[in-house]
Amino acid sequence: MAKYRHIHVEFWQDPKVLEEMTPEDKFFYLYLLSNPNTTQIGVYQITKKQMAFDLGYSTESISSLLERFINMHKLVKYNEKTREMAIIHWGKYNLNKAGKPVIDCVKKELSQVKDKTLLLEIMNHIPNESISNEFSRYVYDTSTIRGQKEKEKEKEKEKENNNINAVVFYQENFGVISPFLVQSIGVWEEDLSPEVVIEAMKRALAQNKRTWSYIEAILKNWNNLNLKTINDVQSHELRRKGGVTPEKPESYIDNLF
The missing domain is CATH 1.10.10.630 (DnaD domain-like)
Known part of the structure; x- marks a missing residue:
């Protein structure tokens, strides 16, 4: 089944894009919004090596671009340990409508997120209340938090052994x-x-x-x-x-x- 990602035309009129981004920044941001690893919820797993391969850049260039988008543009979050990318404003254009298929997809993808803190930033920009509630339910679910801590302990044991x-x-x-x-x-x-x-x-x-x-x-x-x-x-x-x-x-x- 084909997978599509929508890029809203307002992207090109956004003041941040127009005034603050270099041509390379725009290209990189479009890639982050539409590459094959992207998901319905705006958090997905991708390595720097994969990004470098797809774009024809060195891993050093990717690291530099990520630093700009995290600290200067403040448009993404990236967990170096879990290799998870979060597009902060993803929900503004991609999570504004909800139906059962969408909600089911959101639930499934939320359960696969390893670093739940990445979802906090995205939650603030989701206009649809039903979807926002699913994010909140997952982020603040104590059983999920407990399960995540157990996984972290297992990883620590692996390192010790x-x-x-x-x-x-x-x-x-x-x-x-x-x-x-x-x-x-x-x-x-x-x-x-x-x-x-x-x-x-x-x-x-x-x-x-x-x-x-x-x-x-x-x-x-x-x-x-x-x-x-x-x-x-x-x-x-x-x-x-x-x-x-x-x-x-x-x-x-x-x-x-």
């Missing part, structure tokens, strides 16, 4: 590492996590595949499936029926070569 970084693990188990490979590992640690990168290396060792290309193939597959933590990887493998299991992770990787 793994006090060796991916570069050191590679050196100890695969051999000499080049500066380029150090950089590549760092990018994957940012997109996923050091624990997931190390897990991919362990999978490669288990299959006696001592190449970075094999490790990266595993990471690309997990990234495409939006598996960001060890728990995500294990849960996904258990859900697969008649396919990959934790005991046979190589079956979908070997097909790539």
